[in-house]
Amino acid sequence: MSQIKNKKLLKAIAIQLKELRKANAITQEDFYNDTNIHIARIETGNNNVSISTLEVICKYFDMPLSKFFSRIEKE
Numbered sequence: 594m595s596q597i598k599n600k601k602l603l604k605a606i607a608i609q610l611k612e613l614r615k616a617n618a619i620t621q622e623d624f625y626n627d628t629n630i631h632i633a634r635i636e637t638g639n640n641n642v643s644i645s646t647l648e649v650i651c652k653y654f655d656m657p658l659s660k661f662f663s664r665i666e667k668e
Contacts, residue, residue, distance in 0.1 A: 598641060605665045606647075607638035613654050628653055 610632060614624060621633045628649060635642050635650075644658075651661050 596641060600638070602665070603641065604638040606642060607636045609661065609664050610650065611636045613656070617654065624653075 614621070614632065614636075619627075621636075624630065624632045630646060630649065632650070634640050635646075647661065648658060651658050
């Protein structure tokens, strides 16, 4: 079974993550050191991201998944 990619959604997720990271003055390196997640790969908008990974990212930014997705829907 091939992996499904919604490029528009992945790009919206990437934009929101980059904005969150920059708004909190966190570098990609610092984010990796804190979470062990390569956010740079996600921020390109080319790679699927799991819900589990998004949950860790949202917890890191103290944001519920529902709020994160509501920000995505506004785009």
